[in-house]
Amino acid sequence: MALRINIQQWQTIPIDAQFQCAAGEVVAIVGPSGTGKSTLLRCIAGLYQPDAGFIYCDDECWLDKSQGIHLSPQLRQVGFVFQDFALFPHKTVLDNVLIAMATIDKAQALRYLEQVHLNGLETRLPATLSGGQKQRLAIARALARQPKVLLLDEPFSAVDQVTRRKLRLEMQQLTRQLNLPIILVTHDLDEACFLADKMIVLHKGKTLQQGSPQQVLQFPQNSTVAKLVDVRNLFTGVIEDGQLLWSGQSLTILPSFEILENQFIHWCIRPTDILLHSRRRVSNGDKENALTVRLIEMMAVGGIVTLIVQLINQQTQLQMDLPPHVVERNQLRIGETLNISLLSKAIHLMVV
Amino acid sequence: MVLALSVARLLAWRQFVGKGVVEAIVTLPLVLPPTVLGYFFLQFLGRQSIVGQFYETWFDESLVFSFSGLVVVSVVYSFPFAVQPMLRAFEAIPQSTREAAWCCGLSPWQTFWKIELPLARSGVLSGMVLSFAHTVGEFGVVLMVGGNIPDETKTISIAIFDKVQAFDEAAANQMALVMLIFAFVLISVVNLLARQR
Numbered sequence: 001m002a003l004r005i006n007i008q009q010w011q012t013i014p015i016d017a018q019f020q021c022a023a024g025e026v027v028a029i030v031g032p033s034g035t036g037k038s039t040l041l042r043c044i045a046g047l048y049q050p051d052a053g054f055i056y057c058d059d060e061c062w063l064d065k066s067q068g069i070h071l072s073p074q075l076r077q078v079g080f081v082f083q084d085f086a087l088f089p090h091k092t093v094l095d096n097v098l099i100a101m102a103t104i105d106k107a108q109a110l111r112y113l114e115q116v117h118l119n120g121l122e123t124r125l126p127a128t129l130s131g132g133q134k135q136r137l138a139i140a141r142a143l144a145r146q147p148k149v150l151l152l153d154e155p156f157s158a159v160d161q162v163t164r165r166k167l168r169l170e171m172q173q174l175t176r177q178l179n180l181p182i183i184l185v186t187h188d189l190d191e192a193c194f195l196a197d198k199m200i201v202l203h204k205g206k207t208l209q210q211g212s213p214q215q216v217l218q219f220p221q222n223s224t225v226a227k228l229v230d231v232r233n234l235f236t237g238v239i240e241d242g243q244l245l246w247s248g249q250s251l252t253i254l255p256s257f258e259i260l261e262n263q264f265i266h267w268c269i270r271p272t273d274i275l276l277h278s279r280r281r282v283s284n285g286d287k288e289n290a291l292t293v294r295l296i297e298m299m300a301v302g303g304i305v306t307l308i309v310q311l312i313n314q315q316t317q318l319q320m321d322l323p324p325h326v327v328e329r330n331q332l333r334i335g336e337t338l339n340i341s342l343l344s345k346a347i348h349l350m351v352v
Numbered sequence: 353m354v355l356a357l358s359v360a361r362l363l364a365w366r367q368f369v370g371k372g373v374v375e376a377i378v379t380l381p382l383v384l385p386p387t388v389l390g391y392f393f394l395q396f397l398g399r400q401s402i403v404g405q406f407y408e409t410w411f412d413e414s415l416v417f418s419f420s421g422l423v424v425v426s427v428v429y430s431f432p433f434a435v436q437p438m439l440r441a442f443e444a445i446p447q448s449t450r451e452a453a454w455c456c457g458l459s460p461w462q463t464f465w466k467i468e469l470p471l472a473r474s475g476v477l478s479g480m481v482l483s484f485a486h487t488v489g490e491f492g493v494v495l496m497v498g499g500n501i502p503d504e505t506k507t508i509s510i511a512i513f514d515k516v517q518a519f520d521e522a523a524a525n526q527m528a529l530v531m532l533i534f535a536f537v538l539i540s541v542v543n544l545l546a547r548q549r
Contacts, residue, residue, distance in 0.1 A: 077457075080451075
């Protein structure tokens with residue numbers, strides 16, 4: 001089963017999105033608020049009718065504006081997990097699941113609840129559940145529909161950080177079991193990286209880039225994508241004689257980028273790809289694009305230490321992420337001078 | 353009630369041209385003096401009017417100074433009291449809840465019966481109770497359109513007025529006390545329903 005989407009919308013919230021999602025694949029749609037992510041999901045569910053385009057689930061046509069086809073949500077058989085869960089507050093946990101089933105099968109409904117670890121709570125009302133339990137119930141209800149496509153609209157945004165981490169793990173296990181297209185809308189890049197096989201960057205309703213999360217984060221197509229995926233080291237420069245001229249430095253780049261000769265370009269490097277020269281032992285990498293910088297700030301968050309360093313005699317700042325033991329071993333202190341390398345293979349260039 | 357439910361749902365969820373005008377018309381009987389409203393009804397439903405003549409031709413009965421006319425007038429006069437609580441109750445149901453029902457495969461009719469109506473239950477019941485109480489207690493409009501015909505268009509409020517005019521204070525006291533208890537019980541019921549929301 002695969003979902004093929006090509007939809008356009010010109011009024012209210014402009015959308016110009018084309019992508020596919022295969023069975024068993026998780027596609028994450030990321031982008032800032034108000035960019036049309038949820039509208040896109042609503043189009044797939046049949047809750048919103050775009051101006052033009054088509055949506056096919058295998059050979060089944062759900063929408064084709066050129067042929068005047070628009071199936072109602074009832075006919076599309078989608079499982080939709082809403083941002084606010086949209087549970088039916090007057091119905092018990094079990095009834096919330098039963099209502100989504102085509103034929104009443106209490107034993108099957110209990111199995112769905114067991115699948116999301118809600119067994120024993122069948123008679124409770126949604127108001128008495130925790131945020132995480134509500135989210136699980138919303139998923140069980142979506143699965144009870146026996147969906148051809150599972151749509152998740154910011155499913156973890158209404159729960160606390162600790163629960164979110166736990167739910168992500170559960171969701172990852174669940175998505176592996178389900179052999180159907182899953183589309184996840186989120187503005188949390190970590191979430192997208194954790195759960196998705198493919199990431200789609202949406203900006204002002206337009207799909208700017210799609211690929212594996214790793215690929216999109218490491219090699220953004222342009223500076224807009226780079227900003228949207230929170231690339232922290234994004235700069236401008238110019239290519240001359242096969243060298244990248246930037247902030248008074250001349251950096252060696254891979255030969256494949258020489259086609260951009262004499263052009264202003266954007267470039268980026270991931271904070272994890274900046275090499276810190278060991279004070280005890282010099283390696284070969286130390287010779288490549290070596291820079292001397294001053295350590296301005298250090299922040300330890302979630303097992304990673306982020307260093308903000310500034311080029312000597314320049315205002316330009318870079319961010320680099322190091323494991324705490326590296327910081328400890330090198331006895332890094334704020335205000336000190338460090339030597340770093342920007343490895344050529346880690347430098348990614350983008351046309352302005 | 354069916355009309356009030358339909359109008360309340362329409363105003364709660366649909367966007368259409370002239371929505372503000374419909375809202376104003378629905379609310380109008382709430383603020384218009386009863387005598388003014390009664391006067392308009394007399395003009396609109398009277399024997400000289402098109403509606404009045406049409407009704408009389410078909411049903412061989414006048415709409416003014418009759419029980420049928422009183423029912424029509426009461427429906428219009430008490431309409432805001434039925435619509436407003438229902439409207440607020442329907443508005444309180446998040447759009448995503450209705451959409452979730454559709455995505456669960458429920459038809460619009462099933463969504464109404466299984467989701468919307470149970471969730472708006474307290475508002476719907478409040479609307480029913482308030483409009484009933486208001487109809488029972490109305491005076492000005494009834495007097496203008498229905499007159500004061502015993503066993504036909506005479507309401508308790510008019511009966512109390514008559515008893516006071518006739519200096520029969522004992523009867524007026526009894527009827528007023530009944531109305532007071534009736535109103536108190538109804539308000540308590542409405543408050544109870546509101547608390548259950």
